[in-house]
């Protein structure tokens with residue numbers, strides 16, 4: 001659906017993205033992640049034909065975004081960062097206007113505008129002036145606009161930025177529903193969202209792709225994949241060496257707190273040494289008050305990939 | 312074509328949505344009313360060769376007011392879209408750059424023509440009341456309006472160009488005001504600087520809208536003027552298109 005080859009964009013003096021290569025297949029929901037200034041919006045603007053790349057190629061549904069941009073635009077619904085809208089127009093008026101620009105006219109326009117208003121729950125504000133709407137509604141107007149021409153592909157630049165937790169949840173549900181019929185590329189900073197909604201993520205940092213895989217694979221491949229926490233009364237006996245020898249354990253840290261010893265283990269995420277740990281503790285007659293596992297999250301991956309090498 | 316008309320009607324509407332439109336409208340009504348009033352006063356003071364149309368269009372306050380209306384009409388057309396970011400939604404819809412440029416130009420032109428509508432009435436009323444001809448001939452009457460339309464097209468294209476240059480509306484207004492004033496007063500240069508070369512003087516008066524207007528209102532319609540305004544407008548729109556594209560592509 002999206003194909004990006006050797007894409008580079010230089011602004012006056014700044015190289016915003018450098019030699020990007022990635023692709024998005026039909027039906028995927030792909031999360032496009034990266035810290036601020038990484039080049040996400042730049043990439044999306046090029047994909048939306050808003051501006052041309054300095055070099056390299058990108059295509060949408062097989063149409064080059066520069067040389068065949070009119071066809072490419074027909075296949076794409078794009079929602080820019082911060083959802084710019086005309087504040088002086090009414091919701092229905094705006095959607096009708098956008099529909100005509102997208103060559104949807106007559107009865108089909110009435111149908112489509114009605115459909116997207118329903119889908120994005122805009123019925124109760126359809127006659128309001130956009131300038132008076134809350135951020136959450138504006139976001140939905142932008143989304144409704146992107147959906148008007150039933151595009152195969154949606155590109156959403158930070159669709160949940162600036163929303164409160166309830167609104168974020170609504171938008172997330174909406175996006176997940178849309179994912180049944182559309183291919184989606186979205187950028188966001190809310191990583192738990194991505195783990196819940198995206199089938200694949202592309203992580204970009206300083207204009208270069210750091211990783212592109214499913215969230216699970218990324219988490220599994222991470223060096224400090226998971227952590228296990230054991231809190232026990234160990235008496236004089238400390239078992240650090242023995243714990244370190246359990247299979248799958250990479251590193252053990254130990255601290256004491258009110259007579260309790262707290263072990264923090266780093267493991268690779270495929271093995272779970274909790275059972276072995278439990279047996280070791282009962283053999284040595286430790287009193288255990290907590291034995292728990294913390295899975296690595298996408299957030300850990302993100303931080304590791306975009307902050308540098310230190311963990 | 313439907314797309315162009317949609318864009319155009321959006322531009323016209325957004326002109327009328329902004330409070331600036333009504334300020335300009337009131338200012339312009341007041342100004343033309345005043346000029347008309349003083350024109351009538353001038354005529355009624357004694358026998359004169361001049362007609363009301365000449366007296367109206369050839370007065371200094373009218374011209375000063377006239378050049379003041381273009382910056383507020385045109386300053387927002389591109390600047391505002393860049394400022395609000397709506398340029399991104401607009402230009403990622405399947406529309407072409409030149410459609411947008413022409414629609415923005417056309418929208419401002421429509422508003423400009425609406426400004427003039429009431430004045431048509433002045434001269435009709437004058438003829439009814441004074442039982443005298445408003446202009447020396449129908450040609451002078453329509454010629455004046457034709458000139459206004461042509462000059463308006465040129466100045467609006469200058470304004471659009473200035474607006475495409477910056478996302479700051481005030482800056483756009485100042486730029487267009489300066490350029491328009493320059494065009495306008497070009498002819499006066501020969502009064503103030505007697506020792507410039509005759510070629511330059513000719514060029515300056517060729518560009519001087521003020522001089523053209525005097526001739527039009529007397530009924531002298533000169534085809535060179537059409538070439539001047541037509542090519543000037545086309546050139547400014549072309550430049551606007553280039554700047555618009557450049558800003559988007561570099562931005």
Ligand SMILES: Nc1ncnc2c1ncn2[C@@H]1O[C@H](COP(=O)(O)OP(=O)(O)O)[C@@H](O)[C@H]1O
Pocket residue numbers: 011012014015016034035036037038039040041042043561562
């Ligand atoms: N119009 C512009 N002119 C110059 N530099 C820009 C422009 N837009 C973005 N940049 C730079 O390009 C880089 C990538 O920006 P952007 O794509 O907006 O990142 P993101 O969306 O990931 O936060 C940043 O360093 C930013 O400063």
Ligand SMILES: [Mg+2]
Pocket residue numbers: 037040041042081157
């Ligand atoms: Mg961004």
